[in-house]
Amino acid sequence: MKVVDFHCDVLCKLLIDEDLNFQGNEPGRLDVTYERLKAAGTVLQTFAIYIPQSMNGRLEPVLESVDRFHQMVLSCEDMIWVRTAQDLDDCVRDGKIGALLSLEGVDGLQGQMSLLRIMYRLGIRAAGLTWNHANWAADGAMEPRGGGLTIKGRRFVEECENLDILLDVSHLSERAFWEVAELSQRPVIASHSNARAICDHPRNLTDAQIEKLIAKQGLIGVTFVPWFVSNAEVVVIDDLLRHIEHICKLGGESHIMLGSDFDGIDRYIEGLTHPGELISLQEALLKRYSEWQTEQFMSGNALRFLRKSLPNA
Template identity: 70%
Template sequence: MKVVDFHCDVLCKLLEDEQLTFRGNKSGALDVTYERLQAADTVLQTFAIYIPRALNGRLEPILESIDRFHEHVLACENMLWVRSARDLETCLATGKIGALLSLEGVDGLQGKMSMLRTMHKLGVRAAGMTWNNANWAADGVMEPRGGGLTGLGREFVDECDKWGILLDVSHLSEQAFWDTAERTARPIIASHSNAKRICNHPRNLSDEQIKRIIEKDGMIGITFVPYFVGQAERVTVDDVVRHIEHMCELGAERSIMLGSDFDGIDVYVEGLAHPGELVHLKEALLLHYTEQQTERFFSGNAIDFLLKHLP
């Protein structure tokens, strides 16, 4: 069963530790590696450009992260850079693993739309305006004041629409979520968020937000961050399935994809510590859903969406 995962933080680890390698990594420091993507039968992995707070606010770490993407990820012979629907079609036809770039937090663009256009030229095809804090574009989900988009944030949304960059709402405050959903003419994605009704965490989506994403023909990436999945000490694959079940009850069967957040976490759902363990989620889903439905959650929905909405 093919896999599409819309969020991992490999590039951040490669940025912080120059000794790490994406291929042939034996240190155990990376969840997502070239070999594990191959073993999981991955058709596409999205690599987030997330800049840790100590380096954030400047353009240079973003460019360095893109350099790591080229030097480590695209250097593997079976990886293919996905910037267009045609690139994804090539992956499907050849069996290559697609690699897509997203930007998680736009602090380093410093409010300049020219820098956003440069990111597009450098292959970025999805962007979340904030991490959990506030910046020049919007308030993040953990910002106490709970503000929405700024004037520059609204301009950013318009520019993303113009260039076909997917807007990722996972880390936005609720007000910024609604501001974005109302302003953009295109579908929105929540690359790595779960259902707040199942696990009441600020980073998860309310039923109203889930329904709005569905109405806009968007996508929701089910994430494996344990404290977004369940509040018990022991969080299992079955708990992940509960989020999928709830979203399906709201009408999201065609809007669900995977957004693991591997390499952005240091604790794991039992049996979901890296791409090679996705088989456990597949087995759990097949107890509740058909093989065709499970395949859609694993890759089919995301592939259909990207073929329609990538340039």
């Protein structure tokens, strides 16, 4: 079975520690590696550019992350850089692993739309305005004042849509979420968030937010961050399935994808600690859902959506 995962933070680890290797890595230091993506049957992995708070706000680490992506990820034999719908089709046809760049927080662009346009030319195809805190564009989900978009944030949303950059609402404050949802003309995604009705965390989506994403024909990437899955001490794959079940109940069956957050977490769902273990998720899904439905969650919904949303050339 094919796999699409729309969020991982391995580029951040490769940015911080130059001794790490994406290919031939010693086990335990990275979750996402070339070998594990191959083992998982991955057709598309999105690589987020996330800049640690200590370096945040500068452009240079953003550019360095793009360099790591080229030097370490795209240099692997069967990795294909996905910038267009055609690239994605090529991956599926040739059995290659697609790699797509996204931006998790736009702090480093310093409010300049010219830098956003340059990021598009560097291959960025999805962008979340914030991480957890506030920046020049918007307030994040953990910012206590709960503000929405700034004037520049609104311009950023419009420019993303002009450029064919997908808007990712996963880390936004609730108010900013609704402002993006109203302002955007196109579908938006939540690349790595779960259902708040199942696990009450500010990073998860309320039912109204999930319904809005569905109404806008967007996608929700269920995430493996254990504290977004359950409050229990030990979190298991069946706990994640409760989120999928809930989103299905709200009418989202064809809007579910995966957004693992591998390499962005230091605790895991039991038995789901790296892409090589995605087979366990697939097996658990097959106990409750048909083969077709399982395939839609694992890759089909995301592939159908991205074929329509990625630029054609």
